[in-house]
Amino acid sequence: MKDKFQVVGTNEPKVDGRTLVTGKPVFAGDVDLPGMLHVALVTSPMAHARITRIDTSAAEALDGVACVLTHRNTPTTRYTTAGQGAPEPSPYDSRMFDTKVRFVGDRVAAVAADTPTIAAQAAALVEVEYEDLGPVLSMDAALAPGAPVIHDEQDALDIWDAPHNIASVVSAITGDVSAGFDESAVVVETTTETQYAQHAPLEPHVVLAHLDGEGRIILISSTQVPFHVRRIVARLLDLPIHRIRVIKPRLGGGFGAKQEVIVEDVAALIALRTGRPVRFEFTRAQEFISSRTRHPMRVRVKLGALSDGTIHAIEMDVISNTGAYGSHGLTVMSNTGSKTLPLYNKAPHVRFDGRAVYTTMPVAGAYRGYGGTQGCYPLETAMDEMAARLGIDPVELRVRNHIRAGETSPIFEELGEGRKGTPQIVTSCALDACIRVGVERFEWCRKRAEPRGNGPIRHGVGMSVHMQGSGIPLVDMAGASIAMNDDGSFNLLVGATDLGTGSDTILAQIAAEVLGVPVDRIVVTSSDTDLTPFDTGAYASSTTYVSGTAVERAARDVAGQIISVAASMLAADPETLRLADGRVVGDDGRSVDLAKIGFRSYYGPDPAQIAATASFVPESSPPPFMAAFAEVAVDTETGLITVVDYVAAVDCGTAINPRLAEGQMEGAIANGIGYALTEEMQFTSLGRVKNPDLARYKIPGSMDLPPIRVYLVESYEPTGPMGAKSIAEIGINGPLPAIANAVYHAVGVRLTHPPFTPEKVWRELNRQGAAR
Amino acid sequence: MNVRYTIDGVGTATEAGPGESLMDVLRRLGHTSVKNGCDRGDCGSCAVLVDGRAINACLVFAVQVNGAAIGTIEGLARGGELHPLQAAALDGSAIQCGFCTPGMLITALDLLSRNPEPDEAAVRTALSGSFCRCTGYVKPVEAILAAAAAMLERRS
Numbered sequence: 001m002k003d004k005f006q007v008v009g010t011n012e013p014k015v016d017g018r019t020l021v022t023g024k025p026v027f028a029g030d031v032d033l034p035g036m037l038h039v040a041l042v043t044s045p046m047a048h049a050r051i052t053r054i055d056t057s058a059a060e061a062l063d064g065v066a067c068v069l070t071h072r073n074t075p076t077t078r079y080t081t082a083g084q085g086a087p088e089p090s091p092y093d094s095r096m097f098d099t100k101v102r103f104v105g106d107r108v109a110a111v112a113a114d115t116p117t118i119a120a121q122a123a124a125l126v127e128v129e130y131e132d133l134g135p136v137l138s139m140d141a142a143l144a145p146g147a148p149v150i151h152d153e154q155d156a157l158d159i160w161d162a163p164h165n166i167a168s169v170v171s172a173i174t175g176d177v178s179a180g181f182d183e184s185a186v187v188v189e190t191t192t193e194t195q196y197a198q199h200a201p202l203e204p205h206v207v208l209a210h211l212d213g214e215g216r217i218i219l220i221s222s223t224q225v226p227f228h229v230r231r232i233v234a235r236l237l238d239l240p241i242h243r244i245r246v247i248k249p250r251l252g253g254g255f256g257a258k259q260e261v262i263v264e265d266v267a268a269l270i271a272l273r274t275g276r277p278v279r280f281e282f283t284r285a286q287e288f289i290s291s292r293t294r295h296p297m298r299v300r301v302k303l304g305a306l307s308d309g310t311i312h313a314i315e316m317d318v319i320s321n322t323g324a325y326g327s328h329g330l331t332v333m334s335n336t337g338s339k340t341l342p343l344y345n346k347a348p349h350v351r352f353d354g355r356a357v358y359t360t361m362p363v364a365g366a367y368r369g370y371g372g373t374q375g376c377y378p379l380e381t382a383m384d385e386m387a388a389r390l391g392i393d394p395v396e397l398r399v400r401n402h403i404r405a406g407e408t409s410p411i412f413e414e415l416g417e418g419r420k421g422t423p424q425i426v427t428s429c430a431l432d433a434c435i436r437v438g439v440e441r442f443e444w445c446r447k448r449a450e451p452r453g454n455g456p457i458r459h460g461v462g463m464s465v466h467m468q469g470s471g472i473p474l475v476d477m478a479g480a481s482i483a484m485n486d487d488g489s490f491n492l493l494v495g496a497t498d499l500g501t502g503s504d505t506i507l508a509q510i511a512a513e514v515l516g517v518p519v520d521r522i523v524v525t526s527s528d529t530d531l532t533p534f535d536t537g538a539y540a541s542s543t544t545y546v547s548g549t550a551v552e553r554a555a556r557d558v559a560g561q562i563i564s565v566a567a568s569m570l571a572a573d574p575e576t577l578r579l580a581d582g583r584v585v586g587d588d589g590r591s592v593d594l595a596k597i598g599f600r601s602y603y604g605p606d607p608a609q610i611a612a613t614a615s616f617v618p619e620s621s622p623p624p625f626m627a628a629f630a631e632v633a634v635d636t637e638t639g640l641i642t643v644v645d646y647v648a649a650v651d652c653g654t655a656i657n658p659r660l661a662e663g664q665m666e667g668a669i670a671n672g673i674g675y676a677l678t679e680e681m682q683f684t685s686l687g688r689v690k691n692p693d694l695a696r697y698k699i700p701g702s703m704d705l706p707p708i709r710v711y712l713v714e715s716y717e718p719t720g721p722m723g724a725k726s727i728a729e730i731g732i733n734g735p736l737p738a739i740a741n742a743v744y745h746a747v748g749v750r751l752t753h754p755p756f757t758p759e760k761v762w763r764e765l766n767r768q769g770a771a772r
Numbered sequence: 773m774n775v776r777y778t779i780d781g782v783g784t785a786t787e788a789g790p791g792e793s794l795m796d797v798l799r800r801l802g803h804t805s806v807k808n809g810c811d812r813g814d815c816g817s818c819a820v821l822v823d824g825r826a827i828n829a830c831l832v833f834a835v836q837v838n839g840a841a842i843g844t845i846e847g848l849a850r851g852g853e854l855h856p857l858q859a860a861a862l863d864g865s866a867i868q869c870g871f872c873t874p875g876m877l878i879t880a881l882d883l884l885s886r887n888p889e890p891d892e893a894a895v896r897t898a899l900s901g902s903f904c905r906c907t908g909y910v911k912p913v914e915a916i917l918a919a920a921a922a923m924l925e926r927r928s
Contacts, residue, residue, distance in 0.1 A: 013862045020870030021858040023805025023845040027871065030804035202809045202817055202871040202905055252807070252871030253905050284810040500869025500906055659865035663907055667868065670908030694814035694903060702899035702909040710910075 006580075007512040008722045011659040012519050015505045016250060016498070026250040028222045029206040033277035036208075037066050039266060040119035042109035042126045043290060044101035047135035047687030048148060048360040051099050051128060056109065059122040064114040066274045068126065069266065071097040077236050078155050082327040082365065083225040083259040085475060085536050089418045091167055091326040092157035096236060096265055101130070102150055102324035103360050104688045105289035112270045112278055135687045136165065136360045139298065139321050143357060150324065150358040159326065160356075167326035168356040170334050172414035180313025180349025184304025188385045191300040192378040192752045194736075196293050196321075196681035199367055200699050203252020204287040209267035210277035212245075217268050219246045224258045224497050225537030226527045232261045233268050244268070248527035251499035255671070256366035258499065259539050260292050260327065288692035292365030293681065294373070295332050295356070296321040301378040304349075309390050311344045311383075311401045316375065318354035323363040329356030330418035332364070332371040338421060339372030340379050342409030342623070343467050344401045352415060360687055366539055368668060369732045372468055373675070380464035380737035381752070384744060393448070394741065395439060398465045398627075405429040405715075422473040424620040428725070430651035430715035431465060431625035437711050438463070438649040442629040452746055456637045459644075460746025463629045464737035469621035470717075470726040471542035476618060478547035479533025480554040482511060483611035484562065486602040488582065488594030489521040492554075495535025496547035497527045501728060502660040503543040507551045509656050510721050514555035515562075516579030517594065533613055541624070541726035544656060548721035549616040557612035565601065565610070566592050622717045624727045625651040628734025631706075632742040636771050639762025641743060642706075643673060648734055649711040654723035658712055661727060665710040668731030674700045676736045680755050775838040779803060780847025788834035794820070795829035798842070805846050805874040809903070816902035819875035820844050826882035828901070843881070845874045856926070857881060857919040866915035868906030876902045880916045888927075890920055 019026055056068040074097050080090040097107055109126045113119035134148040141147060142165040151162045160166045181187050207221040217239070223229050226246040234241040251258065267280040282291060297320045304313035318336050322329035337352035367373075387394040403409060405426055413423040439445065447461045481493040492511050498504040508522040515522075525531060535547055559579050566584035567574040569592055576587040585591040601610045631645040648665055655661045678698040682690040691697045698704075710731075716723035740751045743761075747770045753760065765771035776785045779801070788797050795818040798806045806829055809817035813831040820829045821843030848855040854862065857877050867873050876899060883890060883898035890898070895916045896909070904912060 011865060014865070014867060016870070017862040017867055018854070020867050020873055021845070021854065021861050021877070022849055023874045025802070025804040027804070027807075029808070032802075200905055202815060202869065202903060203807070204809075251869055252809075253869040255905070284812070284814075500871075502865075502868065657865075659911070663865055663868055663911055666908035666910040667904075667906045668908075671905065693812060694810050695812075699903060699905065700908075701901075701903060702896040702913065705908060708908050708910055 005513055005722060007509045007519060008654065008656050012505055012509055012657055014502050015508055015519065015524055027203060027252055028208050028220045028249050029281055031208045031220055033210055036277040036279055037112040037114065037270060037274065038116040038119045039270065039278060039280035040111045040123040041107065041286065042111065042123045044104060044106040044108050046101055046130050046132060047104050047137065048133045048150065049101050049130035050133060051101065052131050053129040055127040058125040059111055062118065062122045062125060064118040065111060065122045066276065067112040067270050068109060069097060069269060070109045071099050074269065075236055075238065078157060079232060079236055080327055081260050081262050083228045083261045085228065086231065089331050090328055091159045093151050093159055094325050103362055105362060106324060110266045112274065137683065137687050139319050139357045139359060142359045150360060165358040166355055167322050167358050168330035168333065168418065170330060170354045170418055172337065172352045172411065174410040174414055175349035177313050177315050177349045177351040181304040184312050185307035186386060186389045187302065187304045188382050188389060189300065189302045190378045190382040190385060191298065192381065193298045194296055194374050194377065194754055196296050196362065197675050197679045198288050198293050198681060198697065199255040199257040200694065201253030201255055201257060204282040204284060205258065205263045205291060206281035207263045207267045208277065208279050209271040211271055211275060217244045217271055219244065219264050219268060220249055221246055221264050222251050222258055223248060224254045224499050224539055226497060226529055227495060227534050228537060229261050229264050230529045233265050236265050237269060237272065245530045248497055254499040255368045256539065257292050259366045259537065262291065284694065285692040288681065288697060289362055289689045292327065293362050294367040295364035297336065297374040299336065299374060299378045301382045303382045303386050305386055305390060309392055309397055309400050311347045313349040314341060314344060314347050315351045316341065320354060320356040321359055321361065321364065322356045323359055323361045325363045326356060327363055327365045334415055334418045335371035336375035338411060338415040339468055340375040341411045343403055343465065345403040345407055345409035346401050350411060362689065368671065368729050370540065370729065373733050376464065376466055376733045377736045381740055381750065384462065384741040394463055395435060395444060399435060402431050402465060403429060417472055417475060422620065427622060427719055428653055428715040428717040429625055430713045431627065434625055434627040434649040434651050434713045435465065437713050438627040438629050438647050441709060441711060442647040444629060447631060456635055458634045458636060458746040460742045461629065461631045462738050462741025462745055463627065464734055464741060466626040466628065466730055466733045467623040468541055468730040469623055470545035471618050471621055472540050473618050473621045476536045476542050476546045477615055478535040478550040479613060479615040480547065480550040481533050481611065481613040482554045482558045483609060484558065484598050484601060486598045488598040489523060490515060492522050492524050492551065493532040494526045494547055494551060495532045496543050497538035499538050501664060502657065503547065506544060506656040506660060507547060510548050510551045511555045513722060514552060514559055517582050541728045544724050544726040545622065545720050546616055546618050548724060550614050552721040553614035553616060554612045557614060558610060561610045562597055565597050620719060622719060622725050624725045624730050626730050626734060628738040630735065630738035630742045632739060632746055634743055634746045636747060636765055639758035639765060641677060641756050641761060643739060644706055646706050647709045648731060649713050650727055650730060651713050651715050652727040653715055653717035653720050653725035655712045655714060656722065656724050661712055662710045664728050665731040666708050668729065669708050669735060670700050670705055672732040672735035673705060676739045676754055676756060678755050678757065773835055775834055778841045780844055792834045793830050794832045794834045794837060797834040798829060803844050803846060805844050807871055807874060816879060817872050817875040819878045819902065821878055821882060824885065826879045845877050856922040857916065860915040860919035860922065864911055864915035864918060866907065866911040872902060872904045876904065876912060884920055884923060888920060888924060892917065
């Protein structure tokens with residue numbers, strides 16, 4: 001299939017790459033406007049308290065302070081910061097500034113001043129008195145009888161059971177699981193408990209707000225969801241949507257954290273109140289504490305298999321810690337099942353139950369992998385255990401059970417985004433090939449058979465298989481516009497949000513492919529709510545598949561218009577014409593340059609703009625698939641786990657830009673290895689984050705990683721643009737189960753509480769009698 | 773107090789406050805390629821050359837390096853032609869979000885000035901203070917090795 005493409009499938013340099021390597025001022029924090037105010041946040045020192053008194057007079061009296069926002073002078077509208085499409089599936093349990101604080105780091109006040117220093121000084125002068133309501137610092141504490149009620153407000157919407165601290169619940173069932181387990185020859189059960197982890201984009205959240213000459217609010221924001229920001233801020237500030245313009249500049253990474261609308265509302269309101277430009281940027285500590293995290297989860301998976309190794313029954317029970325607010329609580333939990341259970345579709349009996357629980361801890365939200373990461377870990381650990389119990393190779397157990405093209409799973413229909421899902425047949429699946437390639441490149445058979453060592457260092461290998469999705473079916477919508485210029489080049493306008501992933505580049509490649517031009521003839525403008533068509537935004541691995549299809553459609557429309565102009569210029573039958581090499585070429589060998597067509601479209605004869613807008617709503621979410629392999633060395637004296645080798649083979653459909661696709665995988669794997677081995681937010685007994693910096697919250701550095709070997713195993717997704725699927729998230733899911741399974745192979749110990757730090761591993765080795 | 777620097781070859785004088793970091797002064801002067809990722813020396817996004825050596829500009833008071841020659845990646849491309857490090861990063865798909873790229877390239881520049889033929893371990897060691905959350909370092913390391921080879925070739 002690849003051979004028929006000219007531009008798709010090539011490693012085009014990023015269209016914004018030159019800008020980035022030359023250090024141009026293209027990030028939101030680089031913009032400096034005359035008279036700009038700087039914002040400092042006053043945050044709660046208490047995990048759970050009512051504000052009994054707040055006095056801002058000393059802060060306001062300080063020279064250079066322009067504005068102080070608190071619960072007393074800001075809108076009281078309940079909303080969710082989740083940054084999702086409408087209707088929003090997260091409960092409306094937040095206020096811009098509330099009379100109650102629900103975690104250490106919750107918003108209390110915001111101060112805007114002439115300089116960051118003055119703002120910080122003024123923030124320290126805001127006097128607040130609190131009535132302690134008692135911290136609730138674990139899911140068990142939140143669910144205990146008589147636990148303090150975290151959301152006792154009367155005006156919240158869509159909380160499942162506020163008096164019992166349950167934000168959301170979801171369940172799905174197909175078949176009869178208890179009968180299924182009775183019929184099974186082997187039943188295994190695994191419970192895992194994952195930790196608080198943070199996205200740690202190198203650029204913290206930042207927004208610049210100012211008013212244009214007509215008093216409209218212009219937000220230049222480091223956001224993944226410009227259109228949702230516009231809609232949500234408009235509702236909060238009670239303004240018509242069109243009074244706000246959101247511009248997405250270059251983003252310094254997001255990984256889901258920047259789907260959350262947590263800075264724009266404050267900056268917009270200060271700009272409105274003062275008439276001055278405002279910059280609001282998080283410090284690194286605030287990025288850890290007051291931004292968003294991955295939902296910590298306790299997940300129990302029970303698997304039943306027939307004696308031939310067919311997985312017959314699956315049960316998954318999830319308790320998810322959504323923190324102080326229910327942002328993404330319902331949908332992340334749903335995806336814990338929906339992005340994992342369909343993988344083993346031979347099982348007729350499947351049950352999923354999930355509860356998202358409030359605690360007075362930092363707020364969880366969207367994070368690359370989106371529940372799939374937390375769900376695949378116990379599932380793939382249980383599969384490894386099942387293989388051991390059945391006495392078959394873990395690879396073979398997956399091969400016997402995984403879903404294939406042309407098949408479906410009832411889970412697709414039973415479990416969607418916090419509600420029923422969409423029935424779907426898997427239209428492309430190269431997981432077999434991924435497993436084959438991975439086994440070969442990793443040298444699975446040789447490594448698996450090798451002695452594990454007798455000394456203190458034990459070696460082992462483990463593997464896991466994965467699926468994710470490509471966008472949210474019947475929810476996501478992407479728009480794209482293409483207009484032809486008078487030199488035969490094109491302007492491509494997309495709402496899709498490039499947050500560093502390279503989506504501007506691959507969308508240009510898709511347009512260039514259809515229009516028969518090199519990428520440099522496509523000028524991309526992305527994500528400006530005044531200029532570009534709507535797009536739900538960069539989340540749920542949607543851009544390549546959903547936005548890419550919108551671009552392909554718009555390009556096909558424009559190509560048709562070009563051909564009809566060329567047909568009249570050449571007096572030829574349009575059916576005999578095609579676009580190639582910057583020209584319209586006829587079957588008879590005659591051709592016309594696109595520049596001539598573009599010029600004619602502007603200046604005649606019969607001038608008319610050649611342009612089209614198209615949109616796409618997916619009816620399914622074609623999963624990318626992946627096989628992951630890890631080799632570890634476990635030091636049984638110290639508990640240190642070293643990942644020696646890591647291989648991932650991924651089915652991405654057509655790779656629009658192979659190196660950019662590899663880059664998505666490599667970065668996700670690095671992040672996943674950090675999640676498995678080192679990354680954890682730690683808390684004091686009063687709920688304060690102990691390590692809100694990059695020295696003590698350890699993300700992988702260049703020397704901390706094994707060789708990461710990624711193999712793109714192409715399939716052709718018939719519903720995708722040029723056969724493509726999305727792979728922004730799937731890579732992050734592999735390391736945790738693959739490493740845990742490798743450790744089991746090395747020392748016979750099941751690790752269920754990441755991160756696998758030496759101390760924790762050493763204690764576990766001792767507990768399970770495997771230490772030296 | 774008054775400070776003077778030569779920034780990317782251009783003489784500049786400005787006022788610097790007693791507690792102001794070199795990073796803050798450079799950004800205030802419009803050298804926004806110097807990125808603030810943590811403001812405490814952990815991430816390396818603000819690395820600049822000070823008299824030829826890469827340092828984290830957030831950890832240095834502006835007044836401490838009064839009179840120094842400062843190098844940022846803004847001065848790296850000559851007459852529109854990218855420096856081999858920039859070209860290798862671009863051609864090798866070594867950039868994703870690009871936020872850590874300036875600090876990383878400055879760090880690589882420092883490395884290559886001292887060790888024109890680094891192996892992968894040397895590059896990884898040099899980058900150990902430059903965090904990247906997007907790439908897993910795979911393609912940045914490749915790009916720096918490719919740039920080193922290109923620079924050697926150019927010299928020979």
